[in-house]
Amino acid sequence: MLASLGAELLKLRMRPSTWVLGLIWLAVIVLLNYTLAYTLVSSVPPPTVPEDTPKAQKEQLREQQEELQEQQLEFLYPENLVSNLTPGFPNLGAPIALILGALAVGSEYGWTTFKTVLTQRPGRYAVFFGKLLALGIVLALLVLLTFTAAAASSYVIAGLEDAPVGWPAAGELARALGAGGLILAIWAALGVLLATLLRSTALSIGIGLVYSLVFETIIFNLPIQNKAFRDAREFFPGQNSSFLADSFSEQSQGGFAPPQPPVDAPQAALVLLAYAATFILLAAFVFHRRDVT
Amino acid sequence: MTERGPRHPPLVETSGLGKRYGSITAVQDLNISVRRGEVYGFLGPNGAGKTTTLRMLLGLVKPSSGTAKVLGEEPGSPHGLQGVGALVESPAFYPYLSGRDNLRVMARYCGVPRQRVAEVLMQVELAGRANDKFRKYSLGMKQRLGVAAALLKDPELLILDEPTNGLDPKGMADMRALIRRVGHGERTVLLSSHLLGEVEQVCDRVGVIHKGELLTEGTVDELRGGGGILVKVEPVEEARRIAASLAGVRRAEIEDGMLVLDTDPNRAAEINARLVSERFRVSELRPAERSLEDAFLELTGGETV
Numbered sequence: 064m065l066a067s068l069g070a071e072l073l074k075l076r077m078r079p080s081t082w083v084l085g086l087i088w089l090a091v092i093v094l095l096n097y098t099l100a101y102t103l104v105s106s107v108p109p110p111t112v113p114e115d116t117p118k119a120q121k122e123q124l125r126e127q128q129e130e131l132q133e134q135q136l137e138f139l140y141p142e143n144l145v146s147n148l149t150p151g152f153p154n155l156g157a158p159i160a161l162i163l164g165a166l167a168v169g170s171e172y173g174w175t176t177f178k179t180v181l182t183q184r185p186g187r188y189a190v191f192f193g194k195l196l197a198l199g200i201v202l203a204l205l206v207l208l209t210f211t212a213a214a215a216s217s218y219v220i221a222g223l224e225d226a227p228v229g230w231p232a233a234g235e236l237a238r239a240l241g242a243g244g245l246i247l248a249i250w251a252a253l254g255v256l257l258a259t260l261l262r263s264t265a266l267s268i269g270i271g272l273v274y275s276l277v278f279e280t281i282i283f284n285l286p287i288q289n290k291a292f293r294d295a296r297e298f299f300p301g302q303n304s305s306f307l308a309d310s311f312s313e314q315s316q317g318g319f320a321p322p323q324p325p326v327d328a329p330q331a332a333l334v335l336l337a338y339a340a341t342f343i344l345l346a347a348f349v350f351h352r353r354d355v356t
Numbered sequence: 357m358t359e360r361g362p363r364h365p366p367l368v369e370t371s372g373l374g375k376r377y378g379s380i381t382a383v384q385d386l387n388i389s390v391r392r393g394e395v396y397g398f399l400g401p402n403g404a405g406k407t408t409t410l411r412m413l414l415g416l417v418k419p420s421s422g423t424a425k426v427l428g429e430e431p432g433s434p435h436g437l438q439g440v441g442a443l444v445e446s447p448a449f450y451p452y453l454s455g456r457d458n459l460r461v462m463a464r465y466c467g468v469p470r471q472r473v474a475e476v477l478m479q480v481e482l483a484g485r486a487n488d489k490f491r492k493y494s495l496g497m498k499q500r501l502g503v504a505a506a507l508l509k510d511p512e513l514l515i516l517d518e519p520t521n522g523l524d525p526k527g528m529a530d531m532r533a534l535i536r537r538v539g540h541g542e543r544t545v546l547l548s549s550h551l552l553g554e555v556e557q558v559c560d561r562v563g564v565i566h567k568g569e570l571l572t573e574g575t576v577d578e579l580r581g582g583g584g585i586l587v588k589v590e591p592v593e594e595a596r597r598i599a600a601s602l603a604g605v606r607r608a609e610i611e612d613g614m615l616v617l618d619t620d621p622n623r624a625a626e627i628n629a630r631l632v633s634e635r636f637r638v639s640e641l642r643p644a645e646r647s648l649e650d651a652f653l654e655l656t657g658g659e660t661v
Contacts, residue, residue: 070464078452175448179505182414182442183465186434190465355416 067185067193071167075201080166085205088159089212095155096147097139097216101223104135141217142229145239148213149311152246153304156209160202160247161271164254167198168346169264177355187351195343198251206243210236239311242332246304249335250275252342253300259346275301297326300338307331364392365428367513367544368413372422374568375408382408383568386422390513390546390561395539397559397576398548399652405568406548407445410517413546414442427513438466441511443519447502451491455482455501458490462505476504480534496527503534514538514545520554532558552648564655571655579651584644585624587615590637598634602627616644 075081110124138147171177180190214230221228231239250271257267279301287293296302306324310331324331366389373386383405390396400406411417413424415432429436449458459473477483480500485493493501499519506514519535520528535558539545549555555562556576563573572579589595596615600608605627607618617627621643631638 066464066467070461073457073461073464074450074453077457078450174450175446176450178411178414178416178444179448179462179502180465181416181432182437182440182444183462184434184437184467184509185465186432189434354418355411 064185064189064193064196067189068196070180071194071197072200075167075197078166081163081201084159084163085201085208088156088205089208091155092148092151092209093212093216096151096213097220101136101139101220104132104139107132136220136224136226139217140221140224140226140228141214142231144210144214144217145231145235146312147217148210149239149242150305150308152243153301153308156243156247157250157275157301157304158272159205160250161254161275162268163201164198164251165258165264165267165271166254167194167251167258168255169258169262169267172258172262173264181355188347191347191350195252195255198255199248202247202251203244206240206247209243210240235311238328242307242311242328245332245335245339246308249300249304249339249342252339252346256342256346259349293325297330298334300335303331303334303338307335366391368396368424368426368546370409370413370422370424373409373412373419373424374421375405375412375417376420381568383412383565384421386565386568386570388563388570388573390544392512392544393542394560395535395545395547395558397555397562398546398565399550399552399555399562400548400565401550401656404550404565406550406565407517408568409565410442410444410515410546410548414440414444414515416444438509439512440515441506441509441513442515442517443499443502443506444515444517446521447498447505449490449498449501449505452489454487454489455493455497455504456486458501459505459508463508466509468508472508472510476507479507479538480504495522496524496530499523499527499531500534503531503538507538512542512544514543516545517548518550519547520549520551528554552652556648564652566656576648580646580648584646585617585619585621585627586640586642586644587617587627587631587638588613588640589615589631590639595631595634595636598631598636599627602630 107128110128112121112124116124137143171180177190181187185193218228230236254267254271257271258264261267261270279299283296283299283302297306303326306326307328309324310328326334368388368390370386370388374384375382386405386409388396388398388409398406398409408417412419413426413431415430415437424431427436427439449455450461453461456473456477459476460470463470463473474483477486480503482497482500482504485497490498490501503516503519506516516535520531523531532554535545535547539558547555547559559576561573561575562579564571564579587595587599592610592613592615596608596610599605599615599617602619604623605617605619607616609616619627624641624643628638628641
């Protein structure tokens, strides 16, 4: 399998789409989570109050705004790196990971390159798991780069505001890295499974994104109070991705405390691991059994 | 020294090999054997089942029935594939990589040293364009890259599926020369083609497949029928009666005013002497050579390739 891993890493490294997707993800994180957020928070105009408002009340309003602004700015500082960044993984990272997974397998069907690869030597399982391992390495690097880019952005913002620089505890950072990696892995595995089943890149990406958007995002966020419906959320990959990511958002975000996820982080992680294993084993089974035509 | 012939175990052997796709039978009860060192032509019209058979031999497609051994191993087993190089249908590579990088990827898969990439690029005369992206290659260059990938492992057995498909006449001639070159020596080549001329030029032995079934297997000469004598003789009808009664003549017919005898061509002098002694006027006598196309048409009941 090491031979396959080497070949797969070479392909992924030299493939433009790997770099384009990675850079888009990093740019989105830096732009949305830090650059835009900082621009918005720091450019809030002073409160407009009627002219006849007493001076003391005006002063109170101004202080309240400054306090709120300070809280929002603190959220962008390095000490809140984990709580600011991790919730972005299910929303922004998941589609990127799904596309990477679907491309890794679907393109081989599109270009009919599996027949060339499988007539070399390694055997089907070695090719398949070499591909997954290489994809896993790329995703791990992407998670590390994401945290590095976010850390750099937060450091710059703290410097601009002359704020003291503090970093999250190593344990929390490690847990966040693991959670981010797991969230990307489950969606990449879904992309791999869909591409294996459909033998197509475009269709698998389309179906994966529609599922993610319509089913996991729109339907499950409808204000339906039915208990069975709410309970069902605990068994779906997108919901558990959000639960796991939201478990890092315990702190107040600009004065607003986010709702607590209905399941705790270990349970969400276990559900995601079970999904990832199921997707991978199913895809491996189909890949091994099916004719390459 | 090259070891050829039936005394050695075949490199490829199938027994009752078959493949069905739903109600469609692509290949049925196929028995072929490819001997060490030969260039074996797998001849048949488009859709005859050639590619399906080769895919089964490479482990890409699982047979519905029968068995196959390639280099003594199950098709597709890593150990067997170590000695097999293949180009199946159109060459398939990564369009965003150069020819050289594509071969580097394949070299990693099959675990051969990187230097081998340069060697095979030289061998297929693609070194000068090795750094161009695969998507910019002409069809002929793509085919040559396919052969280069198949040669990476310096395989004992080379399986080439329609390697001249879609090429212009010069490209075809170049590819055939390349096949002859790489098939020289101890290497065995299994070449599928629907081009009779190609098979006639390149192959030692031929298996003819039609509608999924093997019709015949033998040398090109055997396939052409080899036996037979054409005689221009007067009067031809009386000569036919006499010739038909001769020992060793299986059939005597008149075609286009010539006497056609189905017999061993080595008996030409004896037959000539007999006809002359019977006072027939013999003005021409030569071996009857059937073209491979004639033989093929006869085998397939008139269906062309």
